[in-house]
Amino acid sequence: MNDSNTTIIELKKIVEDFVNERDWSQFHNPKNLSMALAIEAGELMDIFKWNSTQECDDMMSEKNTRQDATDELADIMIYALAFSNRNNINISSAIEEKMIKNRKKYPTEKFKGHF
Numbered sequence: 664m665n666d667s668n669t670t671i672i673e674l675k676k677i678v679e680d681f682v683n684e685r686d687w688s689q690f691h692n693p694k695n696l697s698m699a700l701a702i703e704a705g706e707l708m709d710i711f712k713w714n715s716t717q718e719c720d721d722m723m724s725e726k727n728t729r730q731d732a733t734d735e736l737a738d739i740m741i742y743a744l745a746f747s748n749r750n751n752i753n754i755s756s757a758i759e760e761k762m763i764k765n766r767k768k769y770p771t772e773k774f775k776g777h778f
Contacts, residue, residue, distance in 0.1 A: 671744075671754050678744040688749070696746040703742060707735035 682688055710732055711719045722728040747754050 679748050691749045700742045703738040
């Protein structure tokens, strides 16, 4: 699989098939899935805690750390896809609508190069 030719719907189906094969949908409610997302995000953050920005950048060049971070990101994405599956959220529309809000909230002329 490759980002350039894999659709969101294909990823959603892979996750949904995995969940259904294990009869896990009974546990997939908004609370559980949102908590799982937060936990996985915490596990990604844990890889980099107490390190400087440069050390974190360097760590992503190390094979083991890069793989650990990639695995945690995959877990985050899997739970996000499961959340969208269970709650009938169209991810493409959600991102498009949120980016419209973000552009209004953070106009380029005011925020470019600033936090």
